[in-house]
Amino acid sequence: MLIGTLIGLVLFGFFELLGLDQTYGGIIDALIVGTLIGKTIGKGSEKYTFFSIFTYNLIGWILVFLLTSDGKIALQYGGIALSALVGFLLIMVFFYSIIGSFAAFVASNLSRNKEDEGL
Amino acid sequence: MNFSEIQIIGEDETFKGSKSKYVWLFGGIFVFLCFLAMHYSTYIFFLFPISEGIPYSLISYIVVLSIGPFIILITSFDIVSSEIETGSVRYIISKVHRSSFILGKFFFLFLVFISVSSGIALISLIYQYSEGNVFQLKNIVLLWIFSSLYLGCFISIFLFISTLSVNNKISFTMSMIFLGILIFFFLQGHDNYLKYLTPFFYGVKNMEFMKGFPVGAGYLTVFESLFSMFMYMLVFLSMSLLAIKWRDL
Numbered sequence: 001m002l003i004g005t006l007i008g009l010v011l012f013g014f015f016e017l018l019g020l021d022q023t024y025g026g027i028i029d030a031l032i033v034g035t036l037i038g039k040t041i042g043k044g045s046e047k048y049t050f051f052s053i054f055t056y057n058l059i060g061w062i063l064v065f066l067l068t069s070d071g072k073i074a075l076q077y078g079g080i081a082l083s084a085l086v087g088f089l090l091i092m093v094f095f096y097s098i099i100g101s102f103a104a105f106v107a108s109n110l111s112r113n114k115e116d117e118g119l
Numbered sequence: 120m121n122f123s124e125i126q127i128i129g130e131d132e133t134f135k136g137s138k139s140k141y142v143w144l145f146g147g148i149f150v151f152l153c154f155l156a157m158h159y160s161t162y163i164f165f166l167f168p169i170s171e172g173i174p175y176s177l178i179s180y181i182v183v184l185s186i187g188p189f190i191i192l193i194t195s196f197d198i199v200s201s202e203i204e205t206g207s208v209r210y211i212i213s214k215v216h217r218s219s220f221i222l223g224k225f226f227f228l229f230l231v232f233i234s235v236s237s238g239i240a241l242i243s244l245i246y247q248y249s250e251g252n253v254f255q256l257k258n259i260v261l262l263w264i265f266s267s268l269y270l271g272c273f274i275s276i277f278l279f280i281s282t283l284s285v286n287n288k289i290s291f292t293m294s295m296i297f298l299g300i301l302i303f304f305f306l307q308g309h310d311n312y313l314k315y316l317t318p319f320f321y322g323v324k325n326m327e328f329m330k331g332f333p334v335g336a337g338y339l340t341v342f343e344s345l346f347s348m349f350m351y352m353l354v355f356l357s358m359s360l361l362a363i364k365w366r367d368l
Contacts, residue, residue: 095303102296109283110362
């Protein structure tokens with residue numbers, strides 16, 4: 001889960017740096033992290049993926065708000081617009097987490113059964 | 120894969136399977152809902168030009184587009200997962216090939232929903248004829264083909280999820296989640312490329328053909344739509360076959 005969060009954060013930063021559309025970036029990031037966690041943990045990896053993606057997105061957005069000039073302007077302005085923005089971001093993050101969980105579910109069930117290989 | 124095995128599984132599901140009655144019941148409810156929509160569409164006649172009359176094929180197609188995915192979800196989420204949960208899949212795959220098992224299940228559901236689409240198209244045709252509208256057989260045939268393919272896309276999606284799940288509960292939850300993801304992708308807007316990942320986009324794109332059959336270069340658009348929906352269905356069906364091949368049952 002920790003490794004998933006770290007990889008997610010790195011990819012989050014990478015997509016942010018590339019200037020890729022947030023929706024595409026978030027979904028690709030969630031799919032990669034979901035597949036990796038699903039392959040690593042196997043069965044029951046969905047909830048870990050969900051929390052991992054939720055965590056790295058939250059950390060990523062907090063860093064964006066605190067460290068970028070646009071984020072600072074938004075924080076200084078405050079008001080209803082900021083609440084709406086945060087609400088929208090939370091909904092998007094929730095959706096990314098669900099997409100990641102689904103990717104983990106598919107990856108964990110599609111991977112070949114390791115116990116069978118020795119037989 | 121063996122055609123006789125697929126046929127045996129399909130026939131067994133259609134005539135002897137405990138789920139068959141349940142699927143036919145929901146198919147019947149679906150046809151009835153379309154009938155109700157067409158019946159009560161006379162109240163909204165003012166929305167359509169008087170010269171053309173009420174476009175019954177368009178109304179029934181909209182019902183298929185909106186309710187179809189949910190009906191398919193209810194009928195097909197446990198098609199494979201219930202066999203995995205009860206362990207009966209082990210007895211079946213010891214007799215038939217794994218891919219034949221999946222294809223048999225798919226063709227059972229697909230045939231049921233082709234019949235449902237035929238029912239809807241027939242009711243639409245009768246309504247159109249009784250109202251004295253212009254007899255548009257081409258539109259009805261397109262409605263039948265597009266509805267069947269659209270429903271087929273969802274059958275292959277939920278069959279794939281059902282194949283991956285260990286029990287019905289997980290299968291239902293994951294099917295709901297995936298449907299939510301598809302709706303989320305579709306709602307991202309017309310400029311977003313994510314729309315190509317959803318069957319909704321292909322379904323909605325075909326709505327224009329329900330108003331009138333395209334002429335000239337329009338034939339190519341119809342073919343393109345048919346091909347893209349068929350490919351979508353094929354991708355998920357291949358993934359289901361891959362999943363059942365790799366799975367530990």
